Amino acid sequence: MNRTVEPNARVSIDLDWDKLLELMQSGALCGADIHVSDPESKALIQQACLKSCVQKVCTGCDMSDLCGVESCPSGQPMGKQVVTTHPFNL
Structure with missing residues (x-):
């Protein structure tokens, strides 16, 4: 079937969580x-984004196992930390 696809055509799909995470971690999907x-x-999707981002941003951080506490154990002010959430259009 050879048909022309309109610009900005939208596709609705169901995707397994593991495949979604794999695509996000590889950078193939944002x-x-x-x-x-x-x-x-x-x-x-937000969980997958955060999990993917943590893998990229926190790799090698000595304090990554302590994330989620109210203050950064590294002593960095909260405003100086890397923020792993994004203003997604979800």
Whole structure:
């Protein structure tokens, strides 16, 4: 079937969580490129984004196992830390 695809054509798909994470970690897919309409999918995509980002940003950080606490154990002011969330258009 050979048909012309319109510019900016949209595709709706279901994707396994592991495949989503694999694509995001490899850089083949970015959360900013994904648009969802239901809160459950949005939460899963945000988790995949954060997990992917942590792998890239926190690799080699001596304090990465302590993330999630209210203050940075490295002594860095909270405003100086790398933020791993992004303003996605989800």
